[in-house]
Structures are given as C-alpha cells and as structure tokens.
Amino acid sequence: MYLLKEEMMTHNKMINIVDTDIDTDSILQISNLNVYAGDHHILKNVNLRIPKNKITVLLGPSGCGKTTLLKCMNRLSDLYKELDVSGHIYIENDDILNTYKNIPSIRQKMGLLSQRPYPLPMSIYKNVAYGLKLKGIRDKNLIDYNIERHLKEVGLWDEVKDRLHNSPHSLSIGQQQRLCLARGLAVKPRIILADEPTSALDPISSKIIENLFKGLKKHYTIVLVTHVLRQAVRLADNVIFMSHGEIIEQGSPEHLFKNPQTDKLKEYMVDGN
Amino acid sequence: MNRRKIIEEKIFRILSAIATYSLIATLAFIIILIFIKGFHALSWDMVLKAPKGGYYYGGEGGVLNAIVGSLYISIGATIIATIIGVPAALYINVYLSRRKRMQNFIRYILDALWGVPSIVYGAFGFTLMLFLGMNASLLAGIITVSFLIIPIVVRTFDEVLCNIPKGLHEATLALGSTRTEMAFKIIFKQGFPGFITALLLAFGRGIGDAASVLFTAGYTDLIPIHLDEPAATLPLAIFFQLSSPIPEVRERAFAAAAILTIIILVISLTARFLSKKYSISNLK
Amino acid sequence: MLFRRIIADRVSTTWMVISISTILVLPLVIGIGLYVKAYPLLELKPFGELIGSSTWLPHEQKFGFLPFILGSLYVTLIAFCLSAPVCLLAAIFITQFSSKRFIYFMHPVIDILAGLPSVIYGVWGIIVIVPFISDYLAPLFGIKSSGYTILAGGIVLAVMCIPYILNMLIEVFNTIPSGLKEASLSLGATFWETVKHVVIKKGFPGIISAFGLGIAKAFGETMAVMMVVGNMLQTKFDLFDAGYPLPALIANNYGEMLSIPMYDSALMFAALLLFGIILLINLVFRYFIYRTKKNE
Structure with a gap:
C-alpha cells in the first residue's frame, strides 16, 4: 500500500515467487542477487542463507562487494541511484526487493552499524528515542524505559546517565559507536547489520563491541562485514568468504579456516592479516 | 500516523520538484525572451556600426562602440587581475602552505571582498579617479573593474590549487628547485584548468557589470582609441538605450542584451565544461 | 645559472608579496577613500541624524538617508521571503532526491543564472514583471499601479539571488556524510523525515550563513533593482508603490553629483554605508562558516 517512486521495485516481478524452499532456521535468504553499477558487475548471482541467532561473518578483501551486499539487505541500495539491483532477498518470507510493503518498516527489522559512528545531530537521549518516535510511540515513560534498557544493553547507561541531554559528540568514538548500536536496538530489529563496525575504533573499544555481539546473538541475528581475519575467527558462527x-x-569457521578449499581463501589467509 | 507521513513526504517531494523545475523554467523564460527580442533587432549593421546621431535619440547605427568598449575594459581588467591575482593565489598555496591560519585569514578577506557590491567599487573607483586627476575613461574603467574581479581570480584559482596534494610540493623541492620555480612550473601547471576557469569567470563578471563602470568609464558613441578616452559598455548600452522614447534606439538595447547574453552563455558553459573535465581527470 | 635562478626567485617573490599585500589592504583603502570623501558631510551633520532623518533636499543641504535605507530593506526583505523557500526546497531536491544525471544538468543551469548580468535581469523585469504587476496583479487587489514598484524590485532581486544562495546550500548539503542519512533511514525514517530531522538540522549553521550572505548580496544589488523599482522617495512599506534603494541613489545621481555642494559627499557616504553594512554581514557569516567547518 505504501509506495514511493524511488523505493518502487525496479522489476515488475510480483511478490513472493516461492520457488526456493524456505527453511525455518534461516532468517534471511538471498537468491540470485545481481547488482550492477553501469557496466560494472558488483555482485554476481549471490545465493546465501543467514542462520537465525548466529553471527554470520562476510569476509573478503576491500572492494569485493561485501558492503553492497549488506546495503541491499535493508534497501539502502535505494540511495545509490546508479545501482541496478535484481534478485530476491527474503526476510521471514517477505521478498523485500520486490515488495509493496512499507520500506521504512522493513528497515526497522534491521539495525545498521556503520564503519564509523554517525550520531544524529541531536542529544544522546533523542538519538535513541529517534527510532521509537518514528514508530509513533509518544508515551514518555515508555520511551524513557526503552532508552534506559537499550543503553544498559550496550553497557553505556552508567557512562551517560548524567548527561543524556548532551550532544553525543562529547562521547568518545567507541562510546558513540555503542550509542549507535543502542539506537539501532531500540527499534526492536530482528537482525543487526554491522559494516566493519570496529574499523574506526581503538583496540579496547573494538573488544567491547565484539563482546557485545557475542552476548547479543542470543536475541538477534548478526551479519558482520569485516576484512580482518582474526575478528572473523573470534566471532563467527558461520563464515562467508567473498571475492570480486x-x-x-x-561454512563454519573451524571447517573453513582449517581446510580452505580454494586458492583465493588460502591466499587471503596468508596475506589478509 | 503512517498515512500522515506518506502525505507529508509526497507533498514535500512535489514542492521541491516544483521549486527546482521552476528555476529551469525561469532561466529558459529569460533567455528565450532576450533572444526573441534581440534577434529581431540583430543585424550586421547592429554589430558592425557605432550609433549615429547620438545614442539616445539617433535611430541609426549599431552597438559596435559598446561591444568594443566592453571587450577593451573586460580584457584589460582581466589582464590586470591576472597579474595581481595569480601570484597572490600561488603565494597563498606555496609560501603559506604551512601557515594555515594566515591562509584562512586571507581567504576570509577575499571572500568578504567578493561579496562587496559593484556599486561600491564604482564609487571607490570614482574617488580614486578624482584623486589621481583623471577623467571618466577607458583606463579608469579598467582599473575599477579589475578591483572588482581580483577576488574572483584569486579565490577561483585558489580553490583548485588548494586541492593539489602537498606531497607534490615536497617532491618538487626535493628535486632542488626553488620555491618560485615550483610555484610557476609545477603548481601553476597543475592548476592550469583552474586558472582558465578563473579567467573566464572574471571576464564574464567584468563584461556584465554595469554599476562599476557607470561612474568611471563614461559613455560615448565613439569607439575608444586611447586609454584616456571614455568608452561605452554593453550593460550601459542596454541600460541607457532601453529608456529612450525612440523605438529604433530601444531595438539597439535589445540587440546589446542578446549579444551580452550570448557571451555569458558561452563563458558559463565553457567554464563548466573545463571544470568538469578537470575534475574527472583528477578524480583518482 | 644558479645566480640567475636566485635572482628570478627574489624578483617573483617580491612580486607575489606585493600582489598579496595590495589585495589585503584593498578593503582598508576602499573604506578610507570613501570615508575621506564622505567626511565633509559627517562634519556637517551627526551620523545619527543622517541615517535617522527622512528629509532629502540636496539643494538645501538636507540629507536624510532613512527613505533609502528603508527602500533597500524592503526590497531585500521581499527578495529574501521569495527566494529562501525556493532555494531550500530546490537544494533539497537536487542533493537528496535527484539522480546524478539531473545534477549534471542542473549545474550549468545554476551557473548561467548566476552569470547573467544584472542588466539582463533588469530588462526581463521591465518587459515581464512590471507589466504583469500593473496589468494583472495590482488590479486584482483593486489598486492602480505603474508596475515600477518595490514588489517588482523584490521579485527581480529574488530571481537574481536564487542561484547565489542555492549554490551555497548545495555545498552545505553535500558536506553532510551519507552515513548519517543511512543511519536515519535504517532506523525506519522516510526520506523526508531524514531530510527534516537530520539533513536540515545538521546543515543548519550553513543554511543560516547562506541566507545571510544572500541578504548581503541582495542589499547591494544595483542595476536590476534600479531599473524596476521606480526610484521615488518613500518611507512606508507598500508593495504596489515605488521605492528608492540605497544603491539606486548612488547610481542615479552620479551625473549631478559635482554640481551641487555636498552632494558628492552625500553619495559617497551612501557608498560607505553600503560598504560597511555588507562587509560586516559578509565577515560575520563567513566567520560563522569558518567556525563550523573547523568544529567538524
């Protein structure tokens, strides 16, 4: 019912052509995803499944299309008008690429954590409240409760409870990244999409984020993009290695890293870190 | 709730599209209007002859006096502005490359000067002219317009120069060249398209500006030969002749408007084309 | 050889230093030059009386600049009210909602609009805006008007200021990182909500500066306004009546300036006033831009 011109599906294939069997353990399923930017073929016929309540790591050298894949998952690819996206991405049986559904509400099923923190230009409190208010929640007690809960979830509450109404720029960059995580969690997503979330952070802040992810996977499915092999080894339940x-x-990290099947992965494991 | 969001989004998308397209429409409207009025009046006589019997009352002749005067003034002013502006821009980017505060201060002053309206430059030029004991003349016009366009030359050229990587400076100095050699041979060469853009913009501003030459260049039917003679200019030819009661004279104003518009169109499009070409070749 | 190179280095360095010093003292020289010429008038009448009085009788040496200052303010106000929303919406459309190809198309459009000389806008104003006001708009309100009005001046001025403000706004919006927009969108905001809550808020200092500099530009614009505004002394604000802005005063009377005593001084005082006001606005908002850039 809700459809905007730019967010309209690029192809007129109708909703949910169910020709792939959807298995219940995977929350997100991608089939035949192709992305072109002009003549450049960025993603070549990608098929994959993201298992529920696990950390799936997308690993690969820079420029291999990991970030593009991630952006397709929550339709941020719409922002880049030069991209031509075709294929299917199912989230809990909704084909989000070809849908008449409300795109903003689809995006709320996913929280995004980008390469460096992007706190919105408002106070810490309003940053977390932003998504809630967009959902139409007006009850102040409910908002307060949620802000406290999610800031506690990312271990930031004790650090910021006295300065909730300050600008987030007064926080360290690691704290800002955790604030962005809390802000994402506040809209109650099912999946967390993280695009090299520790690449701008110092080792200690990175460690905190990694530990948070380990705890969060009980409730959320996490898709993590990284090019750091060691981070993949530390966190992954499931590794997807991409190139070009x-x-x-x-496969599982134990399996994949012990017996790499292809030369590309072997090479990456030697040079990549 | 959701419905309100959708309607709000739609309204603002449409409004912003209308705002943008109305700009294109306004531009098209102005240019087409000037061209229709002007081409009706344009003829070889118009371009190749000076007015006869006075620019305000005499119906015959064309606007050659204004074309030549305008070209003299804007070319002369562009040359002066280049002689002063280019070394200044190079100085900011070569000698002051380690002194950020000084750089910013100079840019700040230049930006502010850019914003000073041309009528003020005109009044100042007039004061200067009286001070030096000159009459309204080609030379006074050239000097006044060059004041007006110096900030444009410096800042436009500077915008390109400041994007040249600092590594190039060090590499050139390491090869044993003096700072001057670096400035003129390497940095100037790297920024050459920016230099051309700066010249074009300055020339365009100079040729189109009326308020600065109003006091200083005077107005005459004759084609100026010496620097101390008054000179007509295209913008003033439009301004003066448009208010004439005689239709033939008004035709001359429209012809001058069309000529001026064509010049500006060519300059704007060339400058944009060059800067685009430049930005593509330097993207990586 | 080396000697020649060193000499060349010396000479050109001197040349550079001379050029840059010339440019840096230029604002001072302009200010002083105009002040010297305006001094006789300032000696005759106090500053407050000059800008506060509205009697303008040059032959009796009565110079009250209030009508001109008000005239400038009125046209600037109208121009600002008309151009600001258009600029904001167009800048949002160009930077947020449109494709790269459209942006490439818009660049030359804005360039040409910015590059057209002000007399061309004046011609357009005389042919289109003035008759439109006298034949259609004024009768609509039951008013007789010649068309040469404050409103006509404001409209022409608005069109002239749009490319100038728009360019600055586009620059402001382009510096907002796309990651910020992505963050807002991924939280479930629509495009417009993202623009409203994030883009405009983040760019707010830049937007204010662009508007401020646009006002300064409008305040000093001469030819186009002078051609359509009617140039009659007026202190009250009436859209369908003529006005007389400060720059038009200077441009209109330069011919008789030397024939009436003190008149040249009065016109130079007007120029000084204009210079002072506009330089001040420019310096303030440029400083504001500079500070916000530094903070990021």
Whole structure:
C-alpha cells in the first residue's frame, strides 16, 4: 500500500515467487542477487542463507562487494541511484526487493552499524528515542524505559546517565559507536547489520563491541562485514568468504579456516592479516 | 500516523520538484525572451556600426562602440587581475602552505571582498579617479573593474590549487628547485584548468557589470582609441538605450542584451565544461 | 645559472608579496577613500541624524538617508521571503532526491543564472514583471499601479539571488556524510523525515550563513533593482508603490553629483554605508562558516 517512486521495485516481478524452499532456521535468504553499477558487475548471482541467532561473518578483501551486499539487505541500495539491483532477498518470507510493503518498516527489522559512528545531530537521549518516535510511540515513560534498557544493553547507561541531554559528540568514538548500536536496538530489529563496525575504533573499544555481539546473538541475528581475519575467527558462527562479487566459500569457521578449499581463501589467509 | 507521513513526504517531494523545475523554467523564460527580442533587432549593421546621431535619440547605427568598449575594459581588467591575482593565489598555496591560519585569514578577506557590491567599487573607483586627476575613461574603467574581479581570480584559482596534494610540493623541492620555480612550473601547471576557469569567470563578471563602470568609464558613441578616452559598455548600452522614447534606439538595447547574453552563455558553459573535465581527470 | 635562478626567485617573490599585500589592504583603502570623501558631510551633520532623518533636499543641504535605507530593506526583505523557500526546497531536491544525471544538468543551469548580468535581469523585469504587476496583479487587489514598484524590485532581486544562495546550500548539503542519512533511514525514517530531522538540522549553521550572505548580496544589488523599482522617495512599506534603494541613489545621481555642494559627499557616504553594512554581514557569516567547518 505504501509506495514511493524511488523505493518502487525496479522489476515488475510480483511478490513472493516461492520457488526456493524456505527453511525455518534461516532468517534471511538471498537468491540470485545481481547488482550492477553501469557496466560494472558488483555482485554476481549471490545465493546465501543467514542462520537465525548466529553471527554470520562476510569476509573478503576491500572492494569485493561485501558492503553492497549488506546495503541491499535493508534497501539502502535505494540511495545509490546508479545501482541496478535484481534478485530476491527474503526476510521471514517477505521478498523485500520486490515488495509493496512499507520500506521504512522493513528497515526497522534491521539495525545498521556503520564503519564509523554517525550520531544524529541531536542529544544522546533523542538519538535513541529517534527510532521509537518514528514508530509513533509518544508515551514518555515508555520511551524513557526503552532508552534506559537499550543503553544498559550496550553497557553505556552508567557512562551517560548524567548527561543524556548532551550532544553525543562529547562521547568518545567507541562510546558513540555503542550509542549507535543502542539506537539501532531500540527499534526492536530482528537482525543487526554491522559494516566493519570496529574499523574506526581503538583496540579496547573494538573488544567491547565484539563482546557485545557475542552476548547479543542470543536475541538477534548478526551479519558482520569485516576484512580482518582474526575478528572473523573470534566471532563467527558461520563464515562467508567473498571475492570480486562472488561467494567463494562458506561454512563454519573451524571447517573453513582449517581446510580452505580454494586458492583465493588460502591466499587471503596468508596475506589478509 | 503512517498515512500522515506518506502525505507529508509526497507533498514535500512535489514542492521541491516544483521549486527546482521552476528555476529551469525561469532561466529558459529569460533567455528565450532576450533572444526573441534581440534577434529581431540583430543585424550586421547592429554589430558592425557605432550609433549615429547620438545614442539616445539617433535611430541609426549599431552597438559596435559598446561591444568594443566592453571587450577593451573586460580584457584589460582581466589582464590586470591576472597579474595581481595569480601570484597572490600561488603565494597563498606555496609560501603559506604551512601557515594555515594566515591562509584562512586571507581567504576570509577575499571572500568578504567578493561579496562587496559593484556599486561600491564604482564609487571607490570614482574617488580614486578624482584623486589621481583623471577623467571618466577607458583606463579608469579598467582599473575599477579589475578591483572588482581580483577576488574572483584569486579565490577561483585558489580553490583548485588548494586541492593539489602537498606531497607534490615536497617532491618538487626535493628535486632542488626553488620555491618560485615550483610555484610557476609545477603548481601553476597543475592548476592550469583552474586558472582558465578563473579567467573566464572574471571576464564574464567584468563584461556584465554595469554599476562599476557607470561612474568611471563614461559613455560615448565613439569607439575608444586611447586609454584616456571614455568608452561605452554593453550593460550601459542596454541600460541607457532601453529608456529612450525612440523605438529604433530601444531595438539597439535589445540587440546589446542578446549579444551580452550570448557571451555569458558561452563563458558559463565553457567554464563548466573545463571544470568538469578537470575534475574527472583528477578524480583518482 | 644558479645566480640567475636566485635572482628570478627574489624578483617573483617580491612580486607575489606585493600582489598579496595590495589585495589585503584593498578593503582598508576602499573604506578610507570613501570615508575621506564622505567626511565633509559627517562634519556637517551627526551620523545619527543622517541615517535617522527622512528629509532629502540636496539643494538645501538636507540629507536624510532613512527613505533609502528603508527602500533597500524592503526590497531585500521581499527578495529574501521569495527566494529562501525556493532555494531550500530546490537544494533539497537536487542533493537528496535527484539522480546524478539531473545534477549534471542542473549545474550549468545554476551557473548561467548566476552569470547573467544584472542588466539582463533588469530588462526581463521591465518587459515581464512590471507589466504583469500593473496589468494583472495590482488590479486584482483593486489598486492602480505603474508596475515600477518595490514588489517588482523584490521579485527581480529574488530571481537574481536564487542561484547565489542555492549554490551555497548545495555545498552545505553535500558536506553532510551519507552515513548519517543511512543511519536515519535504517532506523525506519522516510526520506523526508531524514531530510527534516537530520539533513536540515545538521546543515543548519550553513543554511543560516547562506541566507545571510544572500541578504548581503541582495542589499547591494544595483542595476536590476534600479531599473524596476521606480526610484521615488518613500518611507512606508507598500508593495504596489515605488521605492528608492540605497544603491539606486548612488547610481542615479552620479551625473549631478559635482554640481551641487555636498552632494558628492552625500553619495559617497551612501557608498560607505553600503560598504560597511555588507562587509560586516559578509565577515560575520563567513566567520560563522569558518567556525563550523573547523568544529567538524
């Protein structure tokens, strides 16, 4: 019912052509995803499943299409008008690429954590309240309760409770990144999409974020993009290795890193870190 | 709730589209209007002859006096502005490259000067002219317009120069060149398209400006030969002749308007084309 | 050889230093030059009386600049009210809602609008805006008007200021990182909500500065306004009546300036006033821009 011109599906394939069986353990399923930017083929026929309540790591060298894949998952690819996206992405049986559904509400199923923190230009309190208010929640007690809960969830509450109405720029960059995580969690997503979330952070802040992820996977599904092999080893339940827009190998980290099947992964494991 | 959001989004998308397209429409409207009025009046006589019997009452002749006067003034002013502006821009980017505060201060002053209206430059030029004991003349016009366009030359050129990587400076100095050699041979060469853009913009501003030459260049039917003679200019030819009661004279104003518009169109499009070409070749 | 190179270095360095010093003292020289010429008038009448009085009788040496200052303010106000919303919406459309190709198309459009000389806008105003006001707009309100009005001046001025403000707004919006927009969108905001809550808020200092500099530009614009505004002394604000802005006063009377005593001094005082006001606005908002850039 809700449809905007730019957010309209690019192809007229109708909703939910269910020709792939959807298994209940995976929350997100991608089939035949192709992305072009002009003549450049960024993602080449990508098929994959993201298991529920696990940390899935998208690993690969810079420029291999990991970030583009992540942005397709919550339709931020709409922002880049030069991209031509085709294929299917199912989230709990909704094909989000070809849908008449409300795109903002689809995006609320996912929280995004980007390469460096982008606190919105408002106070710490309003940053977390932003998503709640967009959902139409006006009850102040409910908002306060949620802000406290999610700031506690990311371990930021004790650090900021006295300065909730200050600008987030007074926080350290690691704290800002956790604030962004709390802000994402406040809209009650099912999936957390994290695009190299520790690349701008110091090792200690990175460690905190990594530990948070380990705890959060009980309630959320996490898709983490990284090019750091060691981070993948530390966190992953499931590794997807990409190169040049294609999925080269996937599987559990123990399996994958002990016996890499392809030369590309072997090379990456030697040079990559 | 959701419905309100959708309607709000739609309204603002439409409004902003209307605002943008109305700009395009306004531009098209102005240019088409000037061209229709002007081409009707344009003829070889118009371009190749000076007015006869006085620019205000005499119906015959064309606007050659204004075309030549305008070209003299804007070319002369552009040359002066280049002689002063280019070394200044190079100085900011070569000699002051380690002194950020000084750089910012100079840019700040230049930006503010850019914002000073041309009528003030005109009044100042007039004061200067009286002080030096000059009459309204080609030279006074050139000097006044060059004041007006110096900030444009410096800042436009500077915008390009400040994007040249600092590594290039060090590499050139390491090869044993003096700072001057670096400034003129390397930095100037790197920024050459910016230099051309700066010249074009300055020339365009100079040729189109009326308020600065109003006091200083005077107005005459004759084609100026010496620097101390008064000179007509295109913008003033439009301004003076448009208010004439005689239709033929008004035709001359429209012809001058069309000529001026064509000049500005060519300059704007060339400058944009050059800067685009430049930005593409320097993207990586 | 080396000697020649060193000499060349010396000479050109001197040349550079001379040029840059010339430019830096230029505002001072302009200010002093105009002040010297305006001094006789300032000696005759106190500053407050000059800008506060509305009697303008040059032959009796009565110089009250209030009508001109008000005239400038009125046209600037109208121009600002008309151009600001258009600029804001167009800048949002160009930077947020449109494709790269459209932006490439818009660049030359804005360039040409900015590059057209002000007399061309004046011609357009005389041919289109003035008759439109006298034949259609004024009769609509039951008013007789010649068309040469404050409103006509304001409209022409608005069109002239749009490319200038728009360019600055586009620059402001382009510096807002796309990650910020992505963050807002991923929290479930629509495009417009993102613009409203994030883009405009983040760019707010820049937007204010662009508007401020636009006002300064409008305040000093001469030819186009003078051609359509009617140039009659007036202190009250009436859209369908003529006005007489400060720059038009200077431009209109330069011919007789030397024939009436003190008149040249009065016109130079007007120029000084204009210079002072506009330089001040420019310096304040440029400083504001500079500070916000530094903070990021």
